[in-house]
Amino acid sequence: MNVIPSPRDRAASLFQEQWTIYRKMVDNNYLFHHEAYGCLRDLILRNAPRGFSFLDVACGDARGTIGVLDGTPIGRFIGIDLSAPALAVARKTTATLDCPVDLIESDFRTALKSIKGQIDIAWIGLSLHHFANDQKLPILAQLRHLVGREGLVVFYENASPDGEDRDQWLQRWDLQQSLWTALTPVEWHAVRDHVRSSDYPETRSAWIALGHLAGFSQIEEMMVSPTDLFRMFALRA
Numbered sequence: 001m002n003v004i005p006s007p008r009d010r011a012a013s014l015f016q017e018q019w020t021i022y023r024k025m026v027d028n029n030y031l032f033h034h035e036a037y038g039c040l041r042d043l044i045l046r047n048a049p050r051g052f053s054f055l056d057v058a059c060g061d062a063r064g065t066i067g068v069l070d071g072t073p074i075g076r077f078i079g080i081d082l083s084a085p086a087l088a089v090a091r092k093t094t095a096t097l098d099c100p101v102d103l104i105e106s107d108f109r110t111a112l113k114s115i116k117g118q119i120d121i122a123w124i125g126l127s128l129h130h131f132a133n134d135q136k137l138p139i140l141a142q143l144r145h146l147v148g149r150e151g152l153v154v155f156y157e158n159a160s161p162d163g164e165d166r167d168q169w170l171q172r173w174d175l176q177q178s179l180w181t182a183l184t185p186v187e188w189h190a191v192r193d194h195v196r197s198s199d200y201p202e203t204r205s206a207w208i209a210l211g212h213l214a215g216f217s218q219i220e221e222m223m224v225s226p227t228d229l230f231r232m233f234a235l236r237a
């Protein structure tokens, strides 16, 4: 078993200590949040029942999801994140929602086990890749349990085309440096160090295989980022 030491500490560090850098990356759409969250909104509008429950796994400041949920008939919002500063912002961001909001400060692997009730849509944006392949499976299986037969799990994560290994994916990540002009060299290297120590992409086929092993039978690739560094999948029982 490939166990990566201290994922909690490493994975949370970029958000907790380098919040400004991550916001810069999002605000400049370097990770294609605009397209990913647009795709998520389309999925919600097409699939979510009136009064639907939405689970945001590793919600961060919830700024992306709040734009997605605007004007939808949401009935319950649950967000989970390790980072207290991120959740402090999320508390303000989600105050505009006209439904019960539950923000949980916890490792989502623990928090997911204590969530009660049906989840209609579970979303993970750029967080599952902090885990090794065999550590991703129980998380997806827990989400499959939470959404039951009717719900939907959607994730947008680091991904490779089939045949590419992690080193090759990291080499392609490095090609972003000349394009990410909003980052100073120090900021770029902070992000690069984080990605090299904490990010574990899966190939397209490996993500789909994990989904099947977790108990999903319908798995649809919804989006590939223009850089081909990230992919979005929608999974149903």
Ligand SMILES: C[S@@+](CC[C@H](N)C(=O)[O-])C[C@H]1O[C@@H](n2cnc3c(N)ncnc32)[C@H](O)[C@@H]1O
Residues within 6 Å of the ligand: 007, 008, 011, 012, 015, 016, 026, 057, 058, 059, 060, 061, 064, 080, 081, 082, 083, 086, 106, 107, 108, 109, 124, 125, 126, 127, 130
């Ligand atoms: C790259 S940000 C993604 C934020 C947001 N979902 C997005 O799409 O931009 C990763 C987030 O995952 C959180 N995180 C990482 N590992 C976590 C874990 N095991 N449990 C809960 N939150 C975690 C971090 O605190 C951070 O807010």
